[in-house]
Amino acid sequence: MIKIRNLEVSFRDFQLGPLDIYIQEGAFFMLMGPTGSGKTLLLETIAGLVKPDTGTLEVAGTDVTGNPPGKRKVGIVYQDTALFPHLTVRQNIMYGVRYTTNRSEYDFDKLVEILNLERLLERLPGKLSGGEKQRTALARALITGPEVLLLDEPLSSLDQMFKGEIRSELKRLHRETATTFLMTTHDFTDSLSLGTHGAVIRNGNIEQEGTIDDIFHNPETPFMASFIGMKNVLPVEFTGDTALAEGLSIRHTSPRTGHGFIAVSPESIVISRECAVTSERNRFAGIIDAIERTGTVLSVSIDCGGTVLVSQVTRNALAELELTSGTDVFVSFKASSVHVF
Amino acid sequence: MAVLSFLALPLVNIATAPSPGIIWESLHDGEIVSAVLLSLYTSGMAAVICLILGTPFAYLLARKEFPGKNLIESIVDIPIVIPHPVVGIAILAVSGRNHWFGRILADLGIRIMGSPAGIITVLVFVSIPFFINAAKEGFASVPERLENVSMTLGASKLSTFRRITFPLAGRSMLTGTIMSAARALSEFGAVVVIAYHPMIAPVLMFERYQAYGLEYSQPVAFILIALSLMIFIVLRILTSRKRRNA
Numbered sequence: 114m115i116k117i118r119n120l121e122v123s124f125r126d127f128q129l130g131p132l133d134i135y136i137q138e139g140a141f142f143m144l145m146g147p148t149g150s151g152k153t154l155l156l157e158t159i160a161g162l163v164k165p166d167t168g169t170l171e172v173a174g175t176d177v178t179g180n181p182p183g184k185r186k187v188g189i190v191y192q193d194t195a196l197f198p199h200l201t202v203r204q205n206i207m208y209g210v211r212y213t214t215n216r217s218e219y220d221f222d223k224l225v226e227i228l229n230l231e232r233l234l235e236r237l238p239g240k241l242s243g244g245e246k247q248r249t250a251l252a253r254a255l256i257t258g259p260e261v262l263l264l265d266e267p268l269s270s271l272d273q274m275f276k277g278e279i280r281s282e283l284k285r286l287h288r289e290t291a292t293t294f295l296m297t298t299h300d301f302t303d304s305l306s307l308g309t310h311g312a313v314i315r316n317g318n319i320e321q322e323g324t325i326d327d328i329f330h331n332p333e334t335p336f337m338a339s340f341i342g343m344k345n346v347l348p349v350e351f352t353g354d355t356a357l358a359e360g361l362s363i364r365h366t367s368p369r370t371g372h373g374f375i376a377v378s379p380e381s382i383v384i385s386r387e388c389a390v391t392s393e394r395n396r397f398a399g400i401i402d403a404i405e406r407t408g409t410v411l412s413v414s415i416d417c418g419g420t421v422l423v424s425q426v427t428r429n430a431l432a433e434l435e436l437t438s439g440t441d442v443f444v445s446f447k448a449s450s451v452h453v454f
Numbered sequence: 455m456a457v458l459s460f461l462a463l464p465l466v467n468i469a470t471a472p473s474p475g476i477i478w479e480s481l482h483d484g485e486i487v488s489a490v491l492l493s494l495y496t497s498g499m500a501a502v503i504c505l506i507l508g509t510p511f512a513y514l515l516a517r518k519e520f521p522g523k524n525l526i527e528s529i530v531d532i533p534i535v536i537p538h539p540v541v542g543i544a545i546l547a548v549s550g551r552n553h554w555f556g557r558i559l560a561d562l563g564i565r566i567m568g569s570p571a572g573i574i575t576v577l578v579f580v581s582i583p584f585f586i587n588a589a590k591e592g593f594a595s596v597p598e599r600l601e602n603v604s605m606t607l608g609a610s611k612l613s614t615f616r617r618i619t620f621p622l623a624g625r626s627m628l629t630g631t632i633m634s635a636a637r638a639l640s641e642f643g644a645v646v647v648i649a650y651h652p653m654i655a656p657v658l659m660f661e662r663y664q665a666y667g668l669e670y671s672q673p674v675a676f677i678l679i680a681l682s683l684m685i686f687i688v689l690r691i692l693t694s695r696k697r698r699n700a
Contacts, residue, residue, distance in 0.1 A: 162602045183608035195599040199621050208617075212608025257607055 114138040114293060115159065115261055120168030122158050129154050129317040131168065136310065138173070141287050141294045143304040143311035143325065147340075151317040152297040156263045159295070160189045173260040183212060188254030192266040194246040196238035202249050203234040209257040219290075224252045227289075228282060244275030248282065255286065264296035268303055283307060301341065305329065313340060333454055338376040343452070344423040345377040356451070360418030364394040365451035374454050381450035382424035384413060385443050386434055393445035397422075401440045404431070415444050469679055472672045480673035489658040490677055496570055496654060497638035500577035504585035504634040507578075509627065512586045513619075516593035530587075533580050542647025545576055568649045576644040581634035588633060592626020593619065629692055636685045640678070 114137060121130040129151040136142045144152050157163045159170060161182035169178045177185040196205050206221065225231055228248040238246060247267055254262055264283070268276045284307055287294050298304055304311055304325055312322040321328055321337050332338040338346045349356035349363070349372070356363045356375050363375060388396070399417035406412075410425045413436060422444055426436070436442070472480070480486050515527060533541060549566035550556045559566060566572035596619050604614040620627075642656035650657060655678050663671035 157602070160602070160606050162605070181610075182602070182605040183610070185606075187606060189603060189606045191599055191603070193597075193599070195597065195603045197600060197604075197618055208604070209607030209609070212613075253603075253607070 114171070114173055115142075115295065116169075116171040117159075118169045118171075120158065120170065121166045122154060122163060123166055124154055124163060127151065127154065127317060129158070130165075132319060134312060134319065134322065136293060136295060138293055139291055141296070141307050141309045143308035144295060144297045144314060145299070145301075145304060145311060145328075145340075146297075146314035146320075148299075150314045152314055153265055154317075155314070156189065156265050156295070156297060159185075159261070160187050160263055161185050186258075186260040187263060188257060188259035188261070189263040189265065190247070190250045190254050190267050192270050194238070194250040196241075196246055196249055196253075198238050201235050201237055202230060202241070205238065205249055206230075206252045206256055208253060213257040219255055219258075221256060224256055227286070228252050242275065243271045244278050247271065247275070247279050251282065251286065255290070255292070259292060261293045261295060264294060266297050266299065269299060280306060301329070313337060315340075330452075331454075332376070332452070335374050335454075338374070338452070338454070343376040344379045345375075345382070347375050347420065349373060349375050351453075354448070356453070359420045361397060361420045363451060364448040365453050366448050367453040369453065376452045376454070377422070377446055377450055378452075379412065379423045379425040381446045382422055383445050384415070384424050384426060384430075384434065384436065385445070386440075388443050389445075392447075394448040395451070396443060396445040398441070398443055401436055401438050401442060403438060404436065415442060417444060465679060468672055468675050472669075472676050476673050477676055480677065483673075485653075486655075486658065486674055486677070489653045489655045489674070490681070492570065492573075492652055493639055493655040493678075494681070496573045496577055497581075497635050497641075499574045500581055500638040501585070501631050501635035503574065503578050504582045505627065505631050508582055508585040508589060508630070508634075512589035512630075513593050513615075515586070516590045517598065530583050532583075534583050538580060538641065538643030539647055541579055542576055542644040545572075545579060545644070546648055549575075566648065568651055570649075570652065572648040573645050573652075573654060576648050577638035577641055580641055580644055581637040584637050585627075585630035585634040588630030589623065589627045592623035592630070595626070596622045625692060629689060632685055632689050632692070636682060636689070639685070640682060 115134070117132055117134040119130075120132045121128070123129075132155070144155065146152050154163060158165055159172075161177070161180060165178070169176055171177065172185055172187060197208065200208065206224065219227070225234065228251060230245070230248055230252060233241060233245055233249070238249070241249065250267075267283070268279055271279060280303065283294070286292075287307070296303070296307065308325040310323065311325050311328055313320045313328065315336060320340070321333050328337070329341050332341055332343065335346050347358045349358045351369045351371055351373055353370070354365055354368045356365055356373075358375070365375060383393070388398070397417040399415040399422070402414040402416045402421060404411055404413050407425075410427055411431055413424050413426055415422050415424065424444060426434075515523070546567065547553065548555045549559055549572070551560060556566075564571055566575060600618050600622070601614050604618050605611070609617065640656065642660065645654055646657055646660070653661065655674055659671045659674040659678065662674060
């Protein structure tokens with residue numbers, strides 16, 4: 114469990130906080146945010162490597178604000194693994210054992226077996242693959258029995274194959290231990306597949322905190338909506354179950370009044386050539402503005418009376434509907450697809 | 455080629471000018487032997503002092519950012535650029551009885567003028583920049599994250615230095631120590647102001663040249679070149695290993 118209260122950290126020109134974060138015991142907490150938002154600084158502050166200006170920090174019910182890094186029951190694994198290059202895998206894993214009195218759930222043999230490191234023990238880090246390095250770094254951190262394991266983008270420097278492998282290892286280790294995991298990431302796949310709870314940090318402040326489900330389905334601000342990849346974020350004026358955007362009157366299912374924002378995911382917007390009768394409560398005529406390839410699907414921008422909506426179609430659908438720039442089309446989406454905030 | 459000849463010709467000449475007989479005789483000349491031994495002792499002591507005093511300082515410069523750091527780094531390099539007799543005169547000025555620092559030294563029974571302590575003092579002054587710069591580079595090449603991880607695993611700062619920083623930066627520290635020893639061994643200008651006696655090898659060579667001419671100074675020069683070359687070879691071996699390991 115981690116309890117952060119009114120934490121403020123100045124580092125060169127950067128200001129982190131004030132932050133108040135509560136992470137439940139045994140959670141897999143994902144800390145997300147753009148580059149330079151303060152994720153690593155927060156991790157290093159929790160680890161005791163950076164001193165906060167104000168605030169307190171509790172780990173497993175103990176105030177560790179003034180404790181040195183080794184007296185916090187916190188382990189850290191960096192993106193670049195930070196293995197000691199002059200020590201073998203065995204020596205790296207055993208490094209912290211002499212300093213700790215914590216009882217780890219894992220002894221050396223068990224950790225080596227779980228992380229499949231048996232045949233690598235006498236190798237130097239320079240002779241390991243990215244995945245092997247990460248597994249060694251995990252073993253080195255876990256052998257001292259930390260209450261909290263801090264993971265600083267541990268998957269971002271790995272290729273796809275190793276990424277999947279380490280992700281599974283992390284999932285398993287988290288499931289099998291009582292350790293609280295706090296991981297920073299850029300990758301939403303990591304958050305969605307590993308995280309139970311999370312927070313998004315922006316310019317040193319928490320933008321939104323909650324369950325992973327909440328963060329990805331109920332963004333509370335335009336930044337959050339665009340951060341999690343929502344398109345069609347529009348400023349609107351609400352009147353009951355209608356949101357007035359430029360040139361459009363959009364129906365939604367969360368009645369309210371005043372100014373605010375709506376977001377509609379591109380996958381929810383259906384394009385047709387005819388004004389078909391559907392159950393969708395929102396239907397607008399428009400002209401295709403641009404078609405862009407985005408990975409395996411195509412992103413189609415449609416100008417609907419001044420408001421541009423983005424939809425996604427497959428290559429086949431594009432050919433079937435004979436869609437090109439300038440084509441007149443109709444777009445439709447359900448009122449329940451409109452996210453209001 | 456011209457540059458190479460320019461560098462090699464005087465050294466080869468000095469190395470080949472004295473006959474083997476004269477060199478053999480020189481090795482049994484008590485005055486030469488004691489001057490060479492004093493040179494080795496004082497330069498060795500200077501290098502050890504550079505290592506002890508310079509290590510924490512170099513670590514601080516490599517790891518920390520603070521106001522005035524550039525100025526401090528420039529001050530460290532000053533002994534490299536100022537004429538060395540000036541160093542001797544400056545140290546003489548503060549170590550005499552007319553200066554409060556000199557009086558403290560006198561009260562402690564430390565004599566600078568005409569003593570091995572004085573020689574070591576000026577040698578440390580002229581050679582410490584070489585140690586600090588090499589060690590600083592070595593410390594800077596050790597990622598700070600390694601030290602951070604070590605501390606989160608429970609190691610103290612001292613243990614972290616002993617188990618992580620020193621093994622990884624040790625070769626640079628050794629290179630710095632050898633460079634400062636080599637620099638100290640070749641010093642003449644600063645030492646001659648502080649201590650003509652007891653004589654270190656460069657001062658003896660100078661005295662023999664003045665009193666008896668070139669021929670009598672050459673055997674001492676030969677021994678000094680041989681010692682310097684030995685240090686240089688050790689240094690090259692160490693640095694080439696470092697490059698291979700990098």
